[in-house]
Each structure stands twice: as structure tokens, then as C-alpha cells.
Amino acid sequence: MDVNRKNHLLTLLAAAQESVVNNVEIPTDFARDFFPPERKEYELTYFDKENQQSVISKTFAAPIQLDRTFGKAGQNEWINKIIFGDNLQVLKTLIEWKKDGLLKNKDGSDGVRVVYIDPPFASKQDFQNKDQKAYSDKLKGVEYLEWLRKRLILLREILADDGNIFVHLDWHKMHYVKVLMDEIFGEANFVNDIVWSYRTGRGGNSEFNKQHDDILFYSKQQKHKFNPQREKSYTKSKNRKPGLTNYGKATTEFFEDAQGVYRWSSMRDVWDIPYINSQSKERVGYPTQKPEALLEIIIGSASDAGDLVLDLFGGSGVTAAVAEKMDRRWITGDVGKLSIYVIQKRILALENYHSFGVYNAGHYDESKMKTFTSHEWKKFAMSLYDVEPSKEIIKGFSFDGVKDGELVKVYSPQDLDTIGGPSTKITEKTLLDIYERVGLSLGPEVFIIAPQGKFGFAVDEYDHDGDWNTLFTILRVPYTLMARFTESFSAIKQANDRESINAVIDAVGFDFIRPPKVEFEIKDNVLSISSFDAESRIKGEYKTHGFDAFSMVLVDNNYDGKIFNFTNFYFNTDFKNYSLYIPELVKGKRIMLIFIDKFGNEFKTDMELK
Numbered sequence: 377m378d379v380n381r382k383n384h385l386l387t388l389l390a391a392a393q394e395s396v397v398n399n400v401e402i403p404t405d406f407a408r409d410f411f412p413p414e415r416k417e418y419e420l421t422y423f424d425k426e427n428q429q430s431v432i433s434k435t436f437a438a439p440i441q442l443d444r445t446f447g448k449a450g451q452n453e454w455i456n457k458i459i460f461g462d463n464l465q466v467l468k469t470l471i472e473w474k475k476d477g478l479l480k481n482k483d484g485s486d487g488v489r490v491v492y493i494d495p496p497f498a499s500k501q502d503f504q505n506k507d508q509k510a511y512s513d514k515l516k517g518v519e520y521l522e523w524l525r526k527r528l529i530l531l532r533e534i535l536a537d538d539g540n541i542f543v544h545l546d547w548h549k550m551h552y553v554k555v556l557m558d559e560i561f562g563e564a565n566f567v568n569d570i571v572w573s574y575r576t577g578r579g580g581n582s583e584f585n586k587q588h589d590d591i592l593f594y595s596k597q598q599k600h601k602f603n604p605q606r607e608k609s610y611t612k613s614k615n616r617k618p619g620l621t622n623y624g625k626a627t628t629e630f631f632e633d634a635q636g637v638y639r640w641s642s643m644r645d646v647w648d649i650p651y652i653n654s655q656s657k658e659r660v661g662y663p664t665q666k667p668e669a670l671l672e673i674i675i676g677s678a679s680d681a682g683d684l685v686l687d688l689f690g691g692s693g694v695t696a697a698v699a700e701k702m703d704r705r706w707i708t709g710d711v712g713k714l715s716i717y718v719i720q721k722r723i724l725a726l727e728n729y730h731s732f733g734v735y736n737a738g739h740y741d742e743s744k745m746k747t748f749t750s751h752e753w754k755k756f757a758m759s760l761y762d763v764e765p766s767k768e769i770i771k772g773f774s775f776d777g778v779k780d781g782e783l784v785k786v787y788s789p790q791d792l793d794t795i796g797g798p799s800t801k802i803t804e805k806t807l808l809d810i811y812e813r814v815g816l817s818l819g820p821e822v823f824i825i826a827p828q829g830k831f832g833f834a835v836d837e838y839d840h841d842g843d844w845n846t847l848f849t850i851l852r853v854p855y856t857l858m859a860r861f862t863e864s865f866s867a868i869k870q871a872n873d874r875e876s877i878n879a880v881i882d883a884v885g886f887d888f889i890r891p892p893k894v895e896f897e898i899k900d901n902v903l904s905i906s907s908f909d910a911e912s913r914i915k916g917e918y919k920t921h922g923f924d925a926f927s928m929v930l931v932d933n934n935y936d937g938k939i940f941n942f943t944n945f946y947f948n949t950d951f952k953n954y955s956l957y958i959p960e961l962v963k964g965k966r967i968m969l970i971f972i973d974k975f976g977n978e979f980k981t982d983m984e985l986k
């Protein structure tokens with residue numbers, strides 16, 4: 377760098393610093409001077425684009441809690457996973473699993489071998505952001521890109537070194553996402569823009585029919601897994617017969633099927649695969665369902681049997697189903713409860729499926745915490761509050777982790793029992809003892825985490841009326857979430873009509889499961905709901921009660937008493953005057969109903985139909 381440029385940059389840096397100190401934005405012109413075109417690669421710039429490292433470090437890792445399992449697996453044996461929750465926080469947890477050696481491919485390499493995602497596109501009505509503000513189209517576009525970019529950044533971390541990612545998009549945003557992918561994965565790691573060509577019968581008088589999607593294929597690094605694929609290439613020559621043909625030294629073998637004579641050739645990046653239509657055998661009734669044939673090529677080219685396949689925009693479960701059939705191990709998930717049940721049903725319908733579990737992320741069953749060991753309880757509580765576990769012993773007193781750079785002490789119910797039996801409580805005297813013992817070594821704040829009901833006082837912050845240099849912040853489990861912890865949290869939204877199934881959801885945070893209260897009756901195939909009351913308490917949302925908070929009901933009209941396998945589902949908007957005619961109900965049969973509120977809580981009930 378020459379002296380003039382150095383001095384110029386130093387002047388700009390000083391001016392930039394002054395702007396920031398005075399809460400003024402740095403002039404955008406500075407960017408050109410800091411990164412002149414001859415040095416800078418191109419980039420997609422927009423307001424509020426977060427730095428990649430901070431996306432990784434700031435994202436909250438939601439613990440993943442097992443809800444139910446299917447099939448039999450030996451202890452410590454891998455089971456495939458369907459995870460309910462916003463995938464952003466699931467991805468962060470999977471990064472930790474990878475670090476802990478829990479995500480291994482067949483050859484022992486860490487991370488998942490192949491990722492396929494088919495994110496929803498944010499159309500005007502379905503971008504459900506935290507505050508449900510009305511966004512201008514432009515801002516909505518930027519929000520959408522940043523929403524997706526965060527997930528792509530985390531996905532890159534989860535991939536195995538030789539892994540690949542396939543991002544399914546269409547004309548709406550594909551070109552912007554290509555630029556983002558170049559930034560995240562590196563332009564040199566772009567492998568293909570796959571064109572999935574189909575015929576849907578849509579058409580317009582002022583444009584060419586839009587009849588293809590794009591699938592962006594990137595590898596994590598240049599040396600990557602790829603199993604070459606072949607396709608049939610039909611000859612136009614009428615004289616060609618099946619058998620061997622010599623072209624100079626090379627010999628080509630021709631074959632014949634109903635469409636004509638063909639030879640095998642390397643697969644092109646244009647794939648002609650029919651769209652799932654109302655007659656397709658594989659159709660499961662979930663909108664936006666993609667054909668299995670697409671995933672067969674993707675999974676086949678980018679992984680081997682036993683490898684890990686990941687798709688956290690699971691939808692109808694196409695990736696999991698194909699991965700299962702191709703003997704891969706898989707992790708899928710979705711933020712929609714309907715999708716979770718559709719995937720569960722789809723896998724259960726496969727012959728000899730490997731065992732799998734359905735998990736919750738960000739939405740927990742409090743009663744299951746009672747079965748935890750002390751270590752598990754602490755680990756779970758710390759992850760709820762985003763605490764980095766790290767044992768620290770100061771003057772003989774042990775701390776369990778660090779949050780925002782400050783020490784954290786966790787008391788599990790078992791710890792408290794050992795200290796003085798089941799009635800032991802943390803009192804002001806406990807805090808005083810800690811302060812007297814280690815006060816001088818503490819920072820301005822220290823966090824105490826313990827089960828709700830185990831504190832002998834009600835305040836959430838304690839510093840002995842300002843006498844102490846350290847503020848004790850109390851975090852109860854389940855939780856008393858003070859404003860600062862909940863600010864960025866938002867409730868998961870479940871669809872209450874068909875159009876919103878494929879919504880873009882941004883719902884990071886956690887809550888405990890609180891089944892809605894439902895009163896209903898079934899008479900002559902008519903289900904009438906006389907009262908529906910959602911109990912969720914997520915910030916700002918708990919005011920919504922009543923029928924508005926009812927999302928959908930899933931019906932199993934022939935329940936076997938063990939596995940719920942729904943036969944149909946109905947949305948809030950299908951009801952008229954809180955009543956719905958359900959043709960498939962048959963008197964004398966055992967049925968099961970799952971009512972779901974708009975936060976994803978379920979009320980389950982089964983009965984014999986009279």
C-alpha cells in the first residue's frame with residue numbers, strides 16, 4: 377500500500393469513527409475508497425446485511441428434544457430425524473453436533489454429505505415477520521434475502537469438507553441468491569445451475585411460459601463428492617438398431633425401450649421431469665411437493681449409502697423419503713406441524729424403514745425435563761439461555777458457563793436436593809455467600825439459573841440495594857424471561873388455511889408446550905367446536921385466544937390405538953360457524969383427532985365414534 381493511500385484511508389477511518397461515535401451512519405461513498413473496484417470482488421449490498429461471523433455466533437442454538445420414536449434402534453445407534461421448529465436455530469445446534477462428532481458420514485467424515493433445500497418464496501402475503509408489519513415490496517425482498525442468507529451461512533458450516541448443497545429456486549429470486557451463494561461458498565465452488573424443466577399448462581399472452589426451476593449446485597470446496605450420473609440419449613436415426621456400433625476406435629452400445637433406440641450419456645444440467653399432478657402416485661397432498669425423481673439424482677450424485685442427507689425445509693418429506701429408499705441417513709424438519717405429520721406418515725408407509733424420531737426445537741415439553749440427570753438438566757437450561765458451558769472454579773466455588781462474557785451458576789433440582797433436600801431454596805443468603813466468597817473476582821453481572829419455584833425471593837435482579845458491584849440476574853426455568861431475552865423472540869405461526877402452508881417463517885426463540893383447551897362434539901359426521909383456548913405465552917402473542925388461534929385439526933379415522941396416522945386434515949377456514957362436515961368418519965370406529973393451535977401446540981384425543 378503506498379503512503380498516499382495509507383494516509384487517505386487513515387483519514388477516512390477517523391471520519392468513520394467519528395460518525396459512529398455520534399450515532400451517524402458512515403457515508404456509503406466510503407465503501408468505494410476502502411474497497412476500490414480493482415481490489416474488490418462484487419457483492420450484493422443492502423441495508424442491515426449482517427456480517428457472516430456474527431450470523432454464526434449470534435444465532436441461538438435451540439436444544440433438540442425427542443418427542444417420539446418409530447422402529448427399533450439399539451442404544452447409541454443413529455436414528456433419522458424429523459425436527460419441528462424454525463430451521464435457523466436447528467442449524468446452529470447441528471453445527472454444535474458436528475463439532476461434538478455427532479454428525480458422521482459412512483467414511484467417518486464429519487458433517488452432512490449433501491444438503492437440499494427448497495425454501496418458500498416470500499410472496500406479498502406470506503412473509504410473516506416478527507411484528508407482522510406491512511413491508512414495501514423492496515424491503516420485503518431484502519428481508520427475504522437476509523432471512524435465507526443466514527440459513528445458507530449456517531448450512532455451509534454443517535457440510536462435510538467434500539459436501540455439496542443444492543438450493544432449489546425459481547425466477548423470483550434465483551439471480552440474487554446466486555450472488556449470495558458466490559459470497560458464501562465462493563464463486564469457484566459453483567458447480568451447476570440445474571434447470572428442472574416441466575410442463576404445467578400455465579401460460580400468458582405477454583410472456584413465454586415459465587416452465588422451469590433452477591437448482592443451484594455448490595460444493596464446499598473444489599474437491600467434492602460427485603458420482604457421475606447417466607441419462608438415456610435417444611437417437612433420431614431410424615436405421616440405428618440396438619447393439620454395438622463402432623465409431624473409429626470407440627464402441628457404443630445402443631439399447632431400446634418404448635420410446636426408441638438410445639445410448640447412455642453423461643447427464644446434462646437440464647432435467648426433464650414431470651411436475652407432480654393430481655394423478656401422480658407419489659402425491660401426498662402437500663402443496664409445493666417436488667418429484668422424487670429430482671431428489672434421486674441429487675442424492676445419488678452427491679452421496680453414498682450410509683451418508684447423511686439434510687433438508688430442513690422438509691415440506692412433504694420428499695428428501696427424507698428418497699434418502700430412506702436410497703439407504704442414506706437423514707435429518708429433515710419443518711416449522712409447520714402439518715409437514716411434520718405428513719413426513720411421519722410418508723416414512724411409516726415405506727417398507728422396512730429405519731428407525732426415526734420426531735423432535736422439537738424451540739418448543740419443549742416441560743414434563744420431560746423431570747427425567748433428566750443433573751448434567752442433562754444443566755446442559756438443557758444453559759442452552760435455553762444461550763450460555764456457553766465452561767467450568768470455572770473461583771476460590772473453590774464452581775461456575776458452569778459464560779453468558780455475554782459474564783459468569784453463570786446453574787443449580788439443577790438434583791444439586792439442590794443434595795445440598796439440603798427437596799425443600800432447599802436459593803435465598804438472598806445464598807447470593808450473599810457467593811458475593812462474600814468470590815465478589816471481587818466477579819464482573820458487573822453474574823447469572824443464576826435454577827428451577828422456577830426453587831427461589832426464596834421474587835425479584836429477577838439483585839444487588840443488595842445497590843451495595844454490591846455485581847448485579848445477580850436470576851433466570852428461572854421454565855422461565856421468567858425478562859424483556860431483554862425475549863426481545864428478538866417470536867412465536868411460530870401455523871397455517872390456518874391452505875394458502876399459508878408454504879409461508880416464510882422467522883420464529884427464533886423458545887417456549888414450553890401448552891396444549892390448547894378444546895371443547896367439541898361429533899354428531900352425524902359434523903365436528904362442532906364449542907370452545908377453543910390457546911395457552912401459549914410467547915411475548916405479545918398470548919392475548920390471542922379463541923377460535924382465531926385455532927390452526928387445523930388432523931383426523932385419523934381408523935386409529936389403531938398406537939400410531940397416529942392421519943387420514944385427512946382441515947383448516948380453521950374450512951369451518952363454518954365453528955362446525956365442519958367430515959365425510960370419512962364411520963360409526964363404531966376408533967378415531968383420533970389432533971387439534972393444533974397457531975403456535976404449534978397440540979390437543980390430542982381419541983374415542984370410539986358412537
Ligand SMILES: C[S@@+](CC[C@H](N)C(=O)[O-])C[C@H]1O[C@@H](n2cnc3c(N)ncnc32)[C@H](O)[C@@H]1O
Binds near residue numbers: 461662665690693694
Ligand atoms: C417449498 S416448501 C418445501 C417443499 C418440499 N421440497 C417438498 O418437495 O415437499 C418450503 C417449506 O419450508 C417451510 N418453512 C418456512 N420457513 C421455515 C423455517 N424458518 N424453518 C423451517 N421450515 C420453514 C414451510 O413450512 C414449507 O413446508
